[in-house]
Amino acid sequence: MERRQLSGGLIALLGSGLAVFLLVDAAITSESVYWTVQAYPIALSLMLAGTGVLLAHGRLIEARYLPRLLAWMAGGVVSLSVLAAYLYGLAIVFAGNELLSRPVGGITITTFGALVGAIVGVYDARAAERKRALEAVGQLNETLRIATGELVEQHDRRALERAVCGRLTESTAYETAWVGRYHAAETHVRVVASAGPGGAALDGLELPVGPETASTAAVETGTVQVVTDVRADDVIGTAREALEAGGVESLAVVPIVGTDDVHGLLGVGASDGDFDTQELAVLGELGETVGHAIDSIRAREGLQRREQELVAHNERLDKFASVVSHDLRNPLEVILGRVAYLREREESEHLAAVERSGRRMEAIIADLLALSRSGQSVDERAPVALTTAARDGWATVETDGATLDVDVPGTVTVEADRTRLLRLFENLFRNAIEHGSTDGRPLTVRVSVVETAPGGGIAGFAVEDDGVGIPPEARAEVFDHGYTTNADGTGFGLSIVEEIVGAHGWEISVATSELGGARFEIRTQ
Template sequence: MKSQPTVLFVRSTDQDRAAISFLRDSGLTVHEVKGVRDAEDALGDYDTDCVVTNCEVEKPDGTQYLGGLTVIERLRQTHPELPVVLFAEVTNGDIAREAYSRDVFGYVPETVDDALQQLLAQVDAAVASSPARQRASKRKQLNEAVRLVNQALVRSQSRMDIERDVTAVLAGTSRYTEACTVTCQHDRPVIRALGSQRGRVTITAPEPLLRAESAERLVVADIDPDAVGDETEALERDCVRVLAVPLVYDGVSYGVLAVYADRVDTFDTEEQDTFREVGHNIALAIDASQTKDALQQRTTELEHQKERLRELAQIISHELRNPLQAAMGRVELLAESTDAEEFDAIQRSHTRMSFLIDDLMEIARQGERQYTVEPVALSNVLSDAWNAIDTGTSTVEIDCPGTVLADRNRLCQLAENFFRLATDRCDGVRITVADTADGFRFEHAGRPLAGEGEGAFELNYGSTDEGAGLHLAVIREIARGHGWDISLGDGSSERVRLDVIGVEQPSAKADRSSD
């Protein structure tokens, strides 16, 4: 620990000897340099509490005029926490205003009678303010780094973009020397993104990064310069400390963010807490980007699947409908000249095949259909659906006096498909349709369907259950188009029941609108 404050005095060529001696005699450790370049080099060698500079000091180009202002400007960029006192040879209001605009701590003209006493007072005050300035500077730098990281997370679209942009932001700040993201493979960290965009580098101090990923906790470690040596490809070159932040979200690890610094006073408790949140945000952004990519891929796959289904339906319709129509025509000709009961069965089979083709095309087209929802009398639509199909000796009982919000044509198709399903599977079946609390239900006596739950509504081209798979698939697609739910098999084992749920009534929608 230092026994007394340390001052770096950037003096003019021929002046300031008396001021330097006075400060030393007052108990301060004073290191003197002659110009801007020497001052920048000395800051790396000394633990400085305050900088005093003359106006007339050497600039980097060798000129003398107002080099002190250049010192102040450089310090604000590289060491903003250091207080600077300007010791001017002449009293000049313009110089003073310029110095204060660059955040100079104090301004002391050499021409006043008690200039040395004023200089000592300014230096003492500057040294006293140094801890507070350091805390404020660190907080400002940290806030700026977090702001830039958050901006990078917002604009980045993929995991690679996120890692590349975040590490570039951190490596480009004045507080940190380097940053990278790594994943650990075979007990070795492998760099995914490097902030400085250098070429191939080697991680010569991998242990903190491995520990951070395996334990899923933040790790701070000092780097031994002797262990790194003079390797020009070492990531830890010119770095003395590393902060390893695990990137974990919802139990999934996305590797480690490693942040390097060339000062031993970095990564205190406050900074660690900040980076815990930063690591969480980075992992969250990566997870969100990958989820978005997965959803996009799934959407693309579904679009391709939908297109293949549409093409398949068109092929089936084209390849089957023409020969089917020809066969139906030939059967009609034969039936006119021959009195055989078998022709009736053949005609029924042909009719059923035609309906199956229509149903398949309806499923393929449902995604393209636009639904026009309006109040419709449910009993009227159900009656129209019943009259539209060949029901044979089957009967229907409709107990649905209410009005619902639906697309009339699509609702009619839904009912037709259930009626066909029932009459195809059973001769002389009695079907009942009744209102429920949030929709309506179809029901008829007969053996249960083969499928259960959602599986019953999936397309099943190999079904031997009288084409039930196609009928139920059409029903599901029409219900989905309305935003309704459907369930199957809620009755006894000797009955088939289909519930349509979530059906809105005009009065209910009006009540919600008024609320």
């Protein structure tokens, strides 16, 4: 039985016994005036009994303040008893009244002293409780403030969980703190970090998550749950002995809530007493802060894994490029050289077909090499004059009578990798010439600024032509690897363009140009 219940029961028993004694004493007294006088001490005794009942049920004060209450009651009894003894002595000596010589008066004074002491004790205990609550919330807020700063700096989840437990147990308000990880597919919470007396015994324990448990309620509702007595409550499971060993009587179970799910539970144990509303609100905020910190750690770990995958991917592409450059190009050059040698001596349609196929293979290899390197992120950029880049790209393409119109001021620049920007223009120009015109007329290709951004810089640029254009239903496929409408095309030209655009962090779209043909618009801002 708890101290509070035992003490409250004894006080209630004492008050009831005094009331019965006074009733019996009044019944055996023949003087009617005595009944009137006796009603007062009987009422005091019943009030004392009621105080004991309330105390036993925890309605007046927390158990931690019980010694203070009992001390005040004892002080009241002693003080008024001494005063009563003095007054009664005077009354007997000078008045000689036999009624006053009866013990009932002393009992009345003693009961009154106990009640006065109880009232003062309750007031004192509640004042101390309010002071402690304010101090606890202040400490918790300070803990939250410091812990939040630490959480932002943590890059490892295990270190984060340990830091939270350590910070909480540094406060005098809490005995033990632990963190358990939770997964929706499991039926338990596994404790992975703890601090405070008995904390080591909690590590590795699996707390049940099942019907009518505080853990389940915290996970399902996303709110803090309170276990008022870890000894009498079955929801703690295997952690009960460890908590009791650490001096924990009550426990707050705090959900660690992330953006999308509950990552786990934070248990905060106190030696006695309940958690007040403000304290629970701060603990709930701490659980959310820890949850968002875990979200950040997960996102950071995901980015690190992605970076590692990209590094491995780039290494594979480099190896592929090396194989293509040396193991395929060299034999192909031998084949084309022998074909050229034979054609000098004898003209044959078979040799012409071999040379065409060899040249096509050469183009495919060049595009594959460009594709393997074009998608790698652009780390170093420099201002490149857009007019110069467009004209240099045009100079490397077989124009087949087409003309280039660069409608861009010579001072306009774009932050880019120059080599890849030239490749972008080359492929867009080649695509326009190969697919743009079918009626034999010379094609016009124009390069222009999309629009002017605030401050005078460009928001993008476009490459368009006056050819047949691209049907709306085909625009979603033109960037696919291997997509082509030209029997001699490789199908990689526009794929390389899209890779180069993505590597710069730009965006590309296809539309109909003002000239009537295809328009490729690249947004750089």
